Amino acid sequence: MLERRLDDRIRRLSDQIVDAPNAEVEAILQDLLAAIHEKLERLRTRAANRFLRGKSLQERRAMPL
Numbered sequence: 050m051l052e053r054r055l056d057d058r059i060r061r062l063s064d065q066i067v068d069a070p071n072a073e074v075e076a077i078l079q080d081l082l083a084a085i086h087e088k089l090e091r092l093r094t095r096a097a098n099r100f101l102r103g104k105s106l107q108e109r110r111a112m113p114l
Contacts, residue, residue, distance in 0.1 A: 055091070059084045 062081040069077055 055084060055088050059088065 059081065062077055062084060066074060066077045066081065
């Protein structure tokens with residue numbers, strides 16, 4: 050079943066892990082970790098677009114002295 054929102058998927062996986070047999074915990078944790086990682090990437094992209102207004106962030110270390 051495909052959830053409409055990534056948040057719904059994270060909630061569902063979190064609920065599943067509570068009652069999961071030991072044999073399934075690792076697989077559910079991997080799915081949960083992947084979903085959380087995807088959520089963080091989306092949030093990073095939204096924050097960069099909002100605060101940098103589409104400009105790329107320059108590392109200060111990369112700038113010439």
